[in-house]
Amino acid sequence: MGLKYLQDVVTLKLNVDKCIGCGLCVQVCPHNVFAIKEGKANILDKNSCMECGACSKNCPVSAIDVKSGVG
Ligand code: SF4
Numbered sequence: 001m002g003l004k005y006l007q008d009v010v011t012l013k014l015n016v017d018k019c020i021g022c023g024l025c026v027q028v029c030p031h032n033v034f035a036i037k038e039g040k041a042n043i044l045d046k047n048s049c050m051e052c053g054a055c056s057k058n059c060p061v062s063a064i065d066v067k068s069g070v071g
């Protein structure tokens with residue numbers, strides 16, 4: 001139960017409507033959280049996100065929202 005709670009705390013959010021499928025988030029994420037499918041980014045494994053903020057910083061259309069630097 002405790003573990004599930006911690007997993008749900010991850011703040012990563014992807015706005016698929018904004019995404020242009022450039023693939024930068026896939027390249028910069030150190031934990032392989034993203035993959036490109038049919039021209040759009042998909043979150044493969046949200047729970048492995050460590051909230052480093054790299055994807056959000058590098059996304060050219062600000063499609064990714066993550067609270068980095070907390071905790
Ligand atoms: S915040 Fe870091 S670990 Fe999380 S999805 Fe973005 S690049 Fe990957």
Ligand code: SF4
Nearest residue numbers: 019020022023025059
């Ligand atoms: S960096 Fe942004 S626009 Fe590029 S694939 Fe990832 S979410 Fe989409």
